[in-house]
Each structure stands twice: as structure tokens, then as C-alpha cells.
Amino acid sequence: MAAPEGQWVLMATGRSPTNIAVIKYWGKRDEALILPVNDSISVTLDPDHLSATTTVAVSPSFPSDRMWLNGKEISLSGGRFQSCLREIRKRACEFEDEKKGIKIKKEDWENLHVHIASYNNFPTAAGLASSAAGFACLVFTLGKLMNVKEDYGELSSIARQGSGSACRSLFGGFVKWCMGKKDDGSDSLAVQLADETHWNDLVIIIAVVSSKQKETSSTSGMRDSVVTSPLLQYRAQTVVPSRVLKMEEAIKNRDFDSFAKLTCADSNQFHAVCLDTSPPIFYMNDTSHRIISLVEKWNHSQGTPQVFFLLFLNICCLLSSQYLCVLPGFAILP
Numbered sequence: 001m002a003a004p005e006g007q008w009v010l011m012a013t014g015r016s017p018t019n020i021a022v023i024k025y026w027g028k029r030d031e032a033l034i035l036p037v038n039d040s041i042s043v044t045l046d047p048d049h050l051s052a053t054t055t056v057a058v059s060p061s062f063p064s065d066r067m068w069l070n071g072k073e074i075s076l077s078g079g080r081f082q083s084c085l086r087e088i089r090k091r092a093c094e095f096e097d098e099k100k101g102i103k104i105k106k107e108d109w110e111n112l113h114v115h116i117a118s119y120n121n122f123p124t125a126a127g128l129a130s131s132a133a134g135f136a137c138l139v140f141t142l143g144k145l146m147n148v149k150e151d152y153g154e155l156s157s158i159a160r161q162g163s164g165s166a167c168r169s170l171f172g173g174f175v176k177w178c179m180g181k182k183d184d185g186s187d188s189l190a191v192q193l194a195d196e197t198h199w200n201d202l203v204i205i206i207a208v209v210s211s212k213q214k215e216t217s218s219t220s221g222m223r224d225s226v227v228t229s230p231l232l233q234y235r236a237q238t239v240v241p242s243r244v245l246k247m248e249e250a251i252k253n254r255d256f257d258s259f260a261k262l263t264c265a266d267s268n269q270f271h272a273v274c275l276d277t278s279p280p281i282f283y284m285n286d287t288s289h290r291i292i293s294l295v296e297k298w299n300h301s302q303g304t305p306q307v308f309f310l311l312f313l314n315i316c317c318l319l320s321s322q323y324l325c326v327l328p329g330f331a332i333l334p
């Protein structure tokens with residue numbers, strides 16, 4: 001089937017924020033489909049601060065698919081980009097704009113190429129989950145362009161194939177990535193637990209404690225953990241299931257004390273799994289450790305059960321009107 005002809009260009013633009021996990025995803029049961037070994041829960045950040053903005057265009061005059069990231073052309077040959085493009089194209093629907101004289105039949109989309117331009121308003125591939133915002137945005141915007149009718153849950157399972165954590169960025173507020181049981185991954189998708197208005201006095205601040213790039217990427221780090229860490233299996237099978245239930249309850253009740261305690265515990269166990277990996281993975285540095293100690297002391301001196309947690313090289317601080325808590329972050333800002 002030949003693609004439609006003409007000089008027209010059809011475009012769509014979208015924006016997606018990044019997210020920070022409070023119950024961590026660490027380990028895949030299927031590398032190609034990006035299926036996790038446990039459920040995870042995250043908080044989606046405000047898009048004004050950390051987000052990807054993506055414009056996708058389609059035209060009969062484009063001879064191939066191309067992509068520019070932060071103004072520089074990048075290859076689309078990687079399996080993750082191809083999976084997202086393929087899955088969206090499969091679900092594309094007929095589109096017509098009579099005024100502009102554009103008519104694209106469902107089957108035409110297979111033969112039309114896209115140009116994609118995306119910008120992150122924070123450092124890319126520096127440990128701040130740009131892949132989460134980026135792939136969520138790519139899938140969302142391609143879906144808009146190609147008139148895809150699927151709901152956000154279905155789109156999240158496509159974004160998951162770009163980067164696991166990306167599936168959670170399709171929703172605002174508090175989001176759960178259900179690991180799913182099926183081999184084809186069709187039930188491994190994100191659901192919103194509570195929207196962004198649910199817990200208004202929760203504020204996230206990102207503090208930078210190192211300007212160095214992470215030595216181990218999440219993708220390769222978790223691959224090593226799956227193969228070598230006995231603690232990972234115990235965590236996934238025994239610890240996370242009940243922790244997820246408690247976290248859902250804490251979010252529902254806006255119970256900050258439980259929320260922070262669970263988040264700290266999960267962050268600490270995540271770091272323990274990293275240390276239990278061979279070779280061991282170190283995401284925290286001396287400054288991180290000093291901040292943990294300082295915050296612990298501060299907590300005790302207040303005499304109230306305030307809890308903090310910290311992860312990776314950077315820290316995100318969670319602030320509510322009553323509480324302060326340090327949240328995990330990967331950020332490495334220049």
C-alpha cells in the first residue's frame with residue numbers, strides 16, 4: 001500500500017514530567033519487554049521543573065524516521081525506540097482534516113515516517129530519570145499524532161518498553177506500576193493511585209550532592225543485581241508485596257509518617273541490594289552519608305517522628321507543611 005502523497009506536515013507536541021519512586025523498581029524478569037520483578041510506586045514531579053517536551057511530525061515527504069534530542073540528532077535504531085514506534089503505529093487510527101486536505105487511513109501510518117524533536121529542561125542521561133520523562137512523552141505525543149484511542153494505562157505499557165520507570169510518568173500524582181504476571185507483558189502497566197491534588201502540601205526539593213555522572217546505569221546495574229544478589233529475590237518476593245499495600249494505605253490517608261518510613265526503608269533496602277550485587281554498586285557518596293546523619297540528628301532533636309530518606313548521588317527533599325523528608329534522586333546537575 002502506497003503512502004498518501006502531498007507536501008503537508010502534521011504535528012503534535014506534548015510534555016511529560018519525570019517521577020521518583022518511593023517503592024523501587026530494581027530488576028527485570030524479561031529484559032526485552034522490560035517486565036519487572038516487583039510492583040513499584042512513585043510520585044510524579046511538577047512538569048514545570050523536570051520534564052521532557054516532544055514534538056512529532058509526520059509528512060509524506062519524510063523518507064525515514066529521525067529524532068533530535070536537545071537539538072542533536074540521535075539514532076532511532078535501538079530496540080527501545082523501535083518498540084515504542086511499532087506499538088503506537090499498530091494502534092494508529094484514521095485521521096482526516098478536510099480544511100488542510102489531509103486524509104490518513106489506518107493502514108497508511110505504516111508507510112509514513114516521523115520526525116521527532118525532544119528537549120529536556122534538566123540534564124539528560126545524567127541520572128535524573130530523563131528516560132522516564134522522555135519515553136513517556138514520546139509515546140504520549142506519538143499517540144496524539146497517530147490518533148491512537150487507547151487509554152493512558154495501555155499507553156503506559158508501551159512507554160514501559162522504552163524505559164521501565166517511564167510507564168509511571170503517564171500519570172500525575174501517586175502512581176503504581178503493577179508488575180503483571182503475563183509473559184507478553186500486557187498486564188504490566190501503570191495505574192494512578194491518587195491525583196496531583198490529593199496531597200497538596202507535599203513539596204519535593206532536589207538537592208545536588210555530586211556533579212559526577214553515575215558510574216553504573218540503572219539498566220546494567222539491575223541486570224547485575226538480578227544475576228548476583230540473593231537479597232534482590234528476597235526483597236521482590238517477600239518484602240515489596242506487603243510494603244506496597246502499606247504504602248497505598250499511607251498515600252490514601254495522607255499519613256506522612258508511614259509514607260516517609262516506608263520510603264526510607266525501601267530506599268535503604270535498594271542500596272543494600274546494590275551492595276549485595278557483584279561487583280557492588282555504590283550510588284551514595286560521603287556527602288550523602290553526612291546528610292543522612294545530619295537529618296537523623298535533626299529529627300531526633302525535634303522530638304517528633306519525622307523521617308528522612310536518601311538515595312543515589314543526589315537528594316530530593318520532601319517537604320510538607322508539617323514534615324521534612326529527604327527523597328531519593330539520581331540528579332547530577334552541572
Ligand SMILES: Nc1ncnc2c1ncn2[C@@H]1O[C@H](COP(=O)(O)OP(=O)(O)OP(=O)(O)O)[C@@H](O)[C@H]1O
Nearest residue numbers: 052118124125126127128129130131134135218330
Ligand atoms: N526527551 C527524551 N526523549 C526520548 N528519549 C530520551 C529523552 N531523554 C532521554 N532519553 C533517552 O534516555 C536515555 C538516557 O537514559 P539513562 O537511563 O541513561 O539516563 P537517565 O534516565 O537520565 O538516568 P537514570 O535512569 O539513571 O535516572 C537517552 O540516551 C535517550 O535514549
Ligand SMILES: C[C@@](O)(CCOP(=O)(O)OP(=O)(O)O)CC(=O)O
Nearest residue numbers: 021024025040163164165166218219
Ligand atoms: C532506581 C530506579 O530509578 C530505577 C529506574 O530504572 P530505569 O527505568 O531507568 O531502567 P530501565 O527500565 O532499564 O530503563 C527505580 C525506579 O525508578 O523505580
